[in-house]
Amino acid sequence: MMLLGAVLPIVFVILFGLFFFITVKIGKKYLTIKITHWLLLVYVGVLVLASVTVPLFAQEHGNIKSVQEKDDHDEMNDPYSQLYSKLSNGEVAEIDSSYLQEERNFEHYSNKSISIVPNTINGPQVFVERKEKADATIEVAIYSTGLVVDELDFSSLLKPSEVELTDNILTINSIYQEFNFAIAGNGYPVRQFTGETMFEHHSFRSGDSFVYLRIPSGIEIEGNIDALQLIN
Amino acid sequence: MSLTTTSLVETVKNQYFYKLKANIDSFSSLVGIQSLAMLFSLGGVGSSGFSGGDISVNIKYYSSDMIFVFTMIWAFITAITITTKPYRNYDFTFVTNRLSSSLANVLFLGSAGLLGAITSVLSGNLLQIISALFMDEQLYHLSGGSSHYILGILTTFFYLFLISSIGYFIGTLVQISKVFVVIIPVLFIGTLFFQAFSLKEKEPFFWNMIQFYTTETTVSLFILKAVLTTVAFFTLATSVLNRLEVKR
Numbered sequence: 452m453m454l455l456g457a458v459l460p461i462v463f464v465i466l467f468g469l470f471f472f473i474t475v476k477i478g479k480k481y482l483t484i485k486i487t488h489w490l491l492l493v494y495v496g497v498l499v500l501a502s503v504t505v506p507l508f509a510q511e512h513g514n515i516k517s518v519q520e521k522d523d524h525d526e527m528n529d530p531y532s533q534l535y536s537k538l539s540n541g542e543v544a545e546i547d548s549s550y551l552q553e554e555r556n557f558e559h560y561s562n563k564s565i566s567i568v569p570n571t572i573n574g575p576q577v578f579v580e581r582k583e584k585a586d587a588t589i590e591v592a593i594y595s596t597g598l599v600v601d602e603l604d605f606s607s608l609l610k611p612s613e614v615e616l617t618d619n620i621l622t623i624n625s626i627y628q629e630f631n632f633a634i635a636g637n638g639y640p641v642r643q644f645t646g647e648t649m650f651e652h653h654s655f656r657s658g659d660s661f662v663y664l665r666i667p668s669g670i671e672i673e674g675n676i677d678a679l680q681l682i683n
Numbered sequence: 684m685s686l687t688t689t690s691l692v693e694t695v696k697n698q699y700f701y702k703l704k705a706n707i708d709s710f711s712s713l714v715g716i717q718s719l720a721m722l723f724s725l726g727g728v729g730s731s732g733f734s735g736g737d738i739s740v741n742i743k744y745y746s747s748d749m750i751f752v753f754t755m756i757w758a759f760i761t762a763i764t765i766t767t768k769p770y771r772n773y774d775f776t777f778v779t780n781r782l783s784s785s786l787a788n789v790l791f792l793g794s795a796g797l798l799g800a801i802t803s804v805l806s807g808n809l810l811q812i813i814s815a816l817f818m819d820e821q822l823y824h825l826s827g828g829s830s831h832y833i834l835g836i837l838t839t840f841f842y843l844f845l846i847s848s849i850g851y852f853i854g855t856l857v858q859i860s861k862v863f864v865v866i867i868p869v870l871f872i873g874t875l876f877f878q879a880f881s882l883k884e885k886e887p888f889f890w891n892m893i894q895f896y897t898t899e900t901t902v903s904l905f906i907l908k909a910v911l912t913t914v915a916f917f918t919l920a921t922s923v924l925n926r927l928e929v930k931r
Contacts, residue, residue, distance in 0.1 A: 490711055501808040506824075601825065633822045635814075
């Protein structure tokens with residue numbers, strides 16, 4: 452695919468050169484008229500065919516929805532601040548379910564201590580809440596602010612951070628993800644009247660991730676505690 | 684003395700269809716110039732991206748902007764070309780006068796503008812298919828439905844017709860005197876520099892002229908502005924051509 456992508460401009464140049472050669476050399480003979488008519492007919496035909504089939508080539512939107520982004524400058528209301536504020540206050544029940552990426556439980560945990568090892572460089576922020584009961588279950592909830600680009604919500608493409616429990620070590624790692632999107636918008640004269648902008652005011656939500664752990668009472672937390680946010 | 688009489692409408696109609704055939708090469712140059720614009724647009728008309736944490740996002744934006752600009756240039760050059768002597772000599776195939784010739788030219792430029800507008804808007808779709816097929820990218824649409832196609836074709840047509848009328852007027856002036864070949868570019872570039880070097884911090888005159896049309900967000904008002912300007916330029920050009928001697 453990439454090779455074809457590299458070759459395509461060359462093919463275009465050759466085709467354009469051929470077209471130019473035919474137009475100039477055979478110039479004003481009758482044959483030109485026929486070629487030009489055919490050229491026009493084929494060109495318009497290809498354009499019409501492209502217009503009919505372009506929805507088939509675009510990605511199925513599926514879970515990709517259009518969302519209306521609020522003013523980015525309103526820091527108190529942006530998803531990151533809201534999510535961070537609620538998680539740091541332990542107000543998990545008030546968090547919109549759309550931010551929840553994954554929930555899982557590690558049951559029958561019998562160790563007296565747990566070592567939580569988060570990836571402190573690029574990984575998610577980790578919040579730890581102590582439960583009031585000793586139910587031997589470690590609850591894990593992974594939240595994400597979502598990935599939104601120019602009002603298209605790509606959150607469903609995001610993979611949640613990996614949380615693994617081996618003996619008494621709970622490791623948290625995020626997965627490196629690279630996305631290459633092509634966004635096709637309206638051409639110029641249309642944008643003039645719809646008020647769309649293509650080169651300014653892009654809206655991004657960068658998919659920040661948070662891990663919220665609920666640890667049974669009586670289990671001692673070990674490891675790099677400074678990297679964790681303990682909920683009182 | 685001829686006993687055959689012919690009406691202006693009939694003459695204009697005959698000339699119009701003749702010009703469509705005679706100037707067919709301008710349509711093949713339209714295909715060429717739009718293909719070239721598509722080639723330049725393959726890398727996207729803009730890009731942005733961000734990375735943070737373990738996420739990296741690259742976004743390319745595709746639209747038919749470049750194709751629109753190239754089509755405008757084509758319309759401008761086509762309008763100038765049909766005012767040149769070889770093309771004007773085609774008129775003498777028929778019983779004609781300057782008025783019928785000019786009206787046929789206006790009709791031809793209108794037809795060319797319509798074809799240019801349709802192909803310009805539709806070629807954006809071909810560009811998207813090429814990018815989806817040959818580039819390693821996930822393509823998403825932000826463009827609207829059929830109403831945007833109609834809006835695009837309509838407004839592009841008026842832009843092309845407007846630029847054609849300007850080209851036709853300039854071409855006509857050049858036919859009067861070759862001095863205009865120098866005067867017009869000097870006036871154009873001169874006003875840009877004059878405004879830049881003047882003490883008053885004003886935007887260049889031509890920039891204000893362009894903004895008069897490009898900042899209009901109401902379709903009907905834009906069409907009104909474009910039509911009035913187009914009529915003015917074509918009327919001026921026709922009246923100037925009427926003053927030319929026969930076969931000049």
